[in-house]
Amino acid sequence: MFDTALTAADFVFLAKGAGVTIIVTLISVLAGTILGILFGVFRYQVGAIWAAPLTFVLDIFRSIPLLIQLVLANAFIGTILQIRISGFTVACIVLSMYTAAFCSEIVRGGIEAVPATTRRAARSLGMTWGQDMREIVLPLATRVALPSWIGLALGVMKDSALVYVVQVTELLKSTQILITRLQEPLLLLLICGAFYFVISFPLARFGGYLEKRWSND
Amino acid sequence: MFNYTFQWKQALARLPQMLDGAIVTMQIAILSMAIGILLAVVLTMFRLSGNRALSAIAKTWVEIARNTPALFQIYMAHFGLGSFGIHLSPFASILLGITFNNAGYLTENFRGALKAIPDTQTRAGRSLGFGAAGAFRYIVLPQMLRISFLPMTNQMVWAILMTSLGVTVGMNSDLYGVTQDLNALTFRTFELFAVAAVIFYLITKVITLGARLVASRLFRY
Numbered sequence: 001m002f003d004t005a006l007t008a009a010d011f012v013f014l015a016k017g018a019g020v021t022i023i024v025t026l027i028s029v030l031a032g033t034i035l036g037i038l039f040g041v042f043r044y045q046v047g048a049i050w051a052a053p054l055t056f057v058l059d060i061f062r063s064i065p066l067l068i069q070l071v072l073a074n075a076f077i078g079t080i081l082q083i084r085i086s087g088f089t090v091a092c093i094v095l096s097m098y099t100a101a102f103c104s105e106i107v108r109g110g111i112e113a114v115p116a117t118t119r120r121a122a123r124s125l126g127m128t129w130g131q132d133m134r135e136i137v138l139p140l141a142t143r144v145a146l147p148s149w150i151g152l153a154l155g156v157m158k159d160s161a162l163v164y165v166v167q168v169t170e171l172l173k174s175t176q177i178l179i180t181r182l183q184e185p186l187l188l189l190l191i192c193g194a195f196y197f198v199i200s201f202p203l204a205r206f207g208g209y210l211e212k213r214w215s216n217d
Numbered sequence: 218m219f220n221y222t223f224q225w226k227q228a229l230a231r232l233p234q235m236l237d238g239a240i241v242t243m244q245i246a247i248l249s250m251a252i253g254i255l256l257a258v259v260l261t262m263f264r265l266s267g268n269r270a271l272s273a274i275a276k277t278w279v280e281i282a283r284n285t286p287a288l289f290q291i292y293m294a295h296f297g298l299g300s301f302g303i304h305l306s307p308f309a310s311i312l313l314g315i316t317f318n319n320a321g322y323l324t325e326n327f328r329g330a331l332k333a334i335p336d337t338q339t340r341a342g343r344s345l346g347f348g349a350a351g352a353f354r355y356i357v358l359p360q361m362l363r364i365s366f367l368p369m370t371n372q373m374v375w376a377i378l379m380t381s382l383g384v385t386v387g388m389n390s391d392l393y394g395v396t397q398d399l400n401a402l403t404f405r406t407f408e409l410f411a412v413a414a415v416i417f418y419l420i421t422k423v424i425t426l427g428a429r430l431v432a433s434r435l436f437r438y
Contacts, residue, residue, distance in 0.1 A: 063374070063421040064414040065381035067393065072414060075407040080221045154284075161286040162382075172288060185296035193285050193293070200284035 005182050017174030018195055024088070024170060025157040028095035032156070033149070035096065036103020041133075043104060044111045061101035066162050069094050074166045087166035095163070099156050106148045110141030143214045150207035154200050171195060228408035231399050235409075238395030239416050245383070245391060246376040249312055253319030253376075254369070260324040261331070261361075262353070275324060282321020287379050290314045295386040308390075311383035315376055322372055323365070330364035331357070363436060370428040374421045381417075392416060 039058065043051040061069065073094045077083050114137050122132045164173035175192040179185045263275040282290065291314030298305060305313065334357055342352035362369075381393035388394045396413040400406050 060414075060418060064417045065378040065393065067381045067384075068410050068414050068417065071410045072407060075410065080407060082220060158284075158286040161288045172286065172292070176292070179296060184300075185292075186300040189289070189293055189297050193281075193289050196285045196289065197281070201280060204284060 004184060004187060006178075006184070006187065010178055010182070013178065014171065014174055014191065014195075017169055017171040020088075020168060021157065021160055021170040021172075022199075024091055024095065024160045024163060024168065025153070027092045028099050028160070029153045029156055031092070031096040032099020033103050035100035037107050039100055039104035040107025040111065044108050058101040058104055061098050066094070066098060066159050067165055069098065070162060070165050087163070087168045090166045091160075091163035091168050095156060095160060098159070099152065102152050102155075103149065106145050106152060107141070109148075110145030111137055113144040114140045147207045147211035147214075150203055150210070154203055154207075157200065158196065223408060224405055225408055227403055227405050228412045231403075231409065232412065234399065235392060235395055235413060235416060238390060238392035239420065241390045242377060242380045242392040243420070245308070245312055245315065245380045246373065249315040249319050249376050250369075250373050252316045253323055253372075256316065256320035257323035257327055258358070260320060261327045264324070264328070265331075265353070278317075279321045279324050282318050283325065287314065287318050288382050288385060290317050291382050291386060307383060307386050307388035310386045311380065311388050311391075314382075315379050318379065319372055319376055322375075323369065326365045326368040326372070327361055329368075330361045333364050334360050366428070366432055366436070370425060373424055373428075377417070377420055377424070 039054060043054060048055070070091065074087070074090050077085060077090060118140070119132055119136060122136045123129075127135065160170060161172040163170055164176075169177070171192055175188050179188050182188065260275040260278060263271040266272065291311055294313040294317070295305060295307070295310035298310075338356055338360070339352050342356040343349070347355065380391050383391050384394045384397055389398050392413055396409050400409050403409070
């Protein structure tokens with residue numbers, strides 16, 4: 001049971017897959033968060049009615065399976081617009097929009113959690129809208145939003161396992177390739193699962209810790 | 218503008234097949250939620266039991282379910298159990314994978330809901346002569362399920378979206394699987410998957426709106 005055909009080269013292959021998972025996640029979370037903050041502030045600022053079209057579009061990203069989003073984006077860019085871009089780029093674009101959709105919700109919730117009286121006090125002291133946003137809303141909203149944002153970032157990392165559908169060989173896909181070749185599914189899957197767990201678990205714990213610590217005072 | 222002719226008719230002609238797929242998708246989601254809720258209640262009782270071994274089981278389950286991709290869990294159900302000689306059908310694998318995931322997330326939701334129920338509730342129940350089990354069953358559990366109704370709705374939506382992963386273990390009767398097979402026949406990728414996306418969107422909307430209606434009826438008091 002303990003002898004395995006797994007070689008050092010296979011480990012390098014898996015590590016490369018893990019690298020792709022991490023890079024796709026970092027790019028998407030970064031781009032998605034920037035977009036999400038813009039969308040979230042916009043939605044809060046213009047009110048529910050004027051933001052309705054944007055809310056609708058973002059809601060689509062949350063209501064259809066990521067797998068279908070990836071296939072559709074790939075078909076749209078590749079066969080309809082006939083633009084030649086790599087699957088990696090498609091994956092990053094779709095995951096960024098996916099992240100932005102969830103992030104705008106978190107940002108809006110964070111801003112709404114800042115008491116209106118606090119903001120009015122800031123404006124009464126002569127602060128401009130920008131100052132109010134930076135000095136008052138940002139620190140207070142971050143406390144509410146950061147734990148959920150960590151959860152979102154980890155969710156995106158786990159969901160990035162689906163980008164295999166646009167021919168990106170990330171960790172789970174490389175595991176599957178090795179399974180097909182070596183026929184040792186259990187060992188390989190355990191290695192793969194351990195990798196996700198080792199990244200996700202401490203960060204999730206940290207998020208939980210922040211939530212507990214910041215909710216009291 | 219671009220060199221592409223949309224052929225929606227071809228995709229729409231397959232709508233009945235896709236709707237059949239949607240029904241299978243709903244079946245998987247509903248079954249996995251029903252079993253998931255039962256398991257989550259059991260895991261919550263494990264956590265509250267004070268027994269170290271039982272609460273360790275619950276804790277491990279929750280952490281694995283929450284910290285690994287759903288696709289990984291489905292692979293585990295299909296290929297992982299396969300290496301123990303347990304070969305599940307695609308339907309059973311996807312059901313097991315999603316149920317495992319649901320149970321983990323729901324247990325965590327229940328934990329949050331329990332925090333909102335004051336200890337005095339249990340104590341009042343005990344003073345009225347309920348046993349520990351009775352107090353949980355009749356006093357705490359109904360309140361817990363009520364508080365976590367909205368998170369449960371969210372999880373239901375997730376369960377529906379997750380059914381699309383069944384295709385990776387050979388499932389071809391659910392909405393995504395049917396669409397993929399039709400795509401292999403016709404190559405109208407964009408049209409077919411756009412129709413599938415609309416069906417998924419409508420299903421999730423019906424569920425969230427329906428749940429909101431049900432909640433306003435059920436939780437009037």
